[in-house]
Amino acid sequence: MLLSIRDRLLGWVGYIILGLIILVFSLWGVQSYLGGGTLPPVAEVNGVEISQNQYQNALLVRQQQVRQIYGSNIPATVFESDEFKQDVLDSLVRNTVVTGIAEKRGYEISDAMLVDRIQSEPSFQENGVFSPVKYDQALQVQRQSKLGFEQSFRNNLKIDQVGSTIASTALVPAVAIKSYSGLEQQTRDLRLLTISKAALLETASVSDAEAQTYYEENLAVFMSPEQVKVDYVLLDDAALAASVEVNDEVLRSLYNQEPASFRSSQSRNVRHILYRLSENATPEQESSVKKTAEDLYQRLTEGADFAELAVQFSQDELSAPNGGELGEIFLGDLHPGLEREIFALEEGSYTAPVRTNLGYQIAKVDSILGGEQLAFEQAKEQVEQEYRSRQADVLYQNVSTDLVNVSYENINLRESGLDLEVQTSDWFSRQGGPGIAADPAVVTAAFADRVFNQKENSDIIDLQNGSQLVMRFVDSKAPAQLPFAEVKEQIVSGLKEQKSRELAAAKGVELVNALETGTSLEALATAEQLEVVSKEALSRRARDLDPAIITQAFRMPAPEEGAANYSTLSLRTGDQVVLALDAVNQVTGEFNEANAKTLSSAYGLREVEAYFDALEKNSSISVLEENLNVVVGP
Secondary structure, three states, rough: HHHHHHHHHOEEEEEHHHHHHOOOHHHHHHHHHOOOOOOEEEEEEEOEEEEEEHHHHHHHHHHHHHHHHHHHOOOOHHHHHHHHHHHHHHHHHHHHHHHHHHEEEEEEEEHHHHHHHHOOHHHHHEOOOHHHHHHHHHHOOOOHHHHHHHHHHHHHHHHHHHHHHOOOOOOOOOHHHHHHHHHOOOOEEEEEEOOHHHHHHOOOOOHHHHHHHHHHHHHHHHEEOEEEEHHHHEEEEEEHHHHHHOOHHHHHHHHHHHHOEOOOOOOOEEEEEEEEEOOOOHHHHHHHHHHHHHHHHHHHOOOOOHHHHHHHOOOOOOHHHHHOOEEEOOOOOOHHHHHHHOOOOOOOOOOOEEEEEEEEEEEEEEEEEEEOOOOOHHHHHHHHHHHHHHHHHHHHHHHHHHHHHHHHOOOHHHHHOOOEEEEEEOOOOEEOOHHHHOOOHHHHHHHOHHHOOOOOOOOOOEEEOOOEEEEEEEEOOOOOOOOOHHHHHHHHHHHHHHHHHHHHHHHHHHOOOHOOOOOOOOEEEEEEHHOOEEEEEEOOOOOOHHHHHHHHHHHHHOOOOOOOOOEEEOOOOEEEEEEEEEEEOOOOOOOHHHHHHHHHHHHHHHHHHHHHHHHHHHEEEEEEEHHOOOOOOO
16 A cells, blocks of 8 residues: 555655555454454444454554554553554544545546556565465465455555545645745855763762652652563474475475476576666656667667677666676576566577666676586485475465464464474563564564453464464563662663753853853854854755754744844754854745645645545544453553
């Protein structure tokens, strides 16, 4: 869904829809096993129910999204808050409303577009290429039919179409573009001093009494974290492959059945012609370069010499003088799309223009190296790897099905009969821990209501390394008060940090007061042994200053001619900056295509928000508060 938003709406609608619409994958999970009508719904939108299962899964998906964006150390209280849960429910409601209007208005997604979007999903790709095997495996593990998943995906693309249609109606007045351009191109002349927190840290002292007082006033802060220990079974490709029993008889059988599969590594001597394209090339530029490459390809088909054309036209400065020679190429050396074409060619053949990360490339195979049939003894290691991989795939399918049953039938892992080792984790908290607890998805599931409170098996958890896991509660440790001696050093360090920040802030105010009474910035810098940094014609897009300083500089009012305005600013580092704004340099804004697109996106975003709000206001929406009893982990 996010790929669709990015591709079709140039990124900006993705910002709003991330907050409005749960990803298509939030439709996966519990509800696909249990169905939507087994539990009372949490809401009803225009006669369509939102089940507790959908709501719970959406909460977990949103947690994962937040952790991916902001890191894994998000406090549990964020996810337990009413605001967080309400936001997720609001997204589900809006998703349902917009899906309904899309269907009512007859929005359609062609099969070709659906296939293209599904094949673009990284979850279904291997080495950047769509893998039917991974697609089937993912749906099988989730017990999701292709029909059901593809219908869900199609609905989300319809929502995308609704937003795109409304956004296209936004009109931006030329006067607004001109005004915006003037503000965007405005520059400012600035001088500044930086008061280092680190220098003041040495002068900050904290007594034992201060530390003790702080400890006693903040006892709740100094608690050992709540911890949990779980049993788990891990479904891992590498471990399954290693467990497969092999002998020469089965290996020889595989070798004899498929001798052509066991050949020496192939390589190609390749030359190419490159037409470069920058990452931010416009559609017009891309079309022009593609046409040029196709014209040259036509000349090759008519008998032109490849090496001569490479010398004349290739934009690869290193290979062009040598007729485009790249030398010996192995799989993995070039762009995957280009490699697929190259390794499918006969000797002396060349590819049509291929779009790669560099631009458009045409490649020719001068010679094919390797690929000879290997004797069994030579190929034995390769045959064994292939045999283990195939058997592991079979085991994976069988065991993953059993694992799903164990998870949802709530069978004790140690009594499940699974052909997997039951392991026990170390203690870990909501902030994670060693081993499996280093994966945020494991931590989330371990402290979720289902595992932590109900003592049931978890859902199947997809780990970051591609493995899968099911866990069951073993034991927990409640938070306990940490003794003062154990946390004293931490308290002293924190209080010193706080005092140094306060000293820096106080010094900043002191210097601004001195400036406003007539003392020059240079004189203060000399007295305080600080350095004056001057920035003339500072733009909003400058990259050589902290963004907070640039923001503050453009918030300050313009000074009178010959004078300066002053302010002070605390940075995230604790340093304090004193700013002297000497001048505001105005420009006459002219029409600018980039600014027009920026404003058009902003106006379009506002139109989409307003339209979606109106749809909700005119919808029949009832939220069943008594059914919102889902508790999820941190």
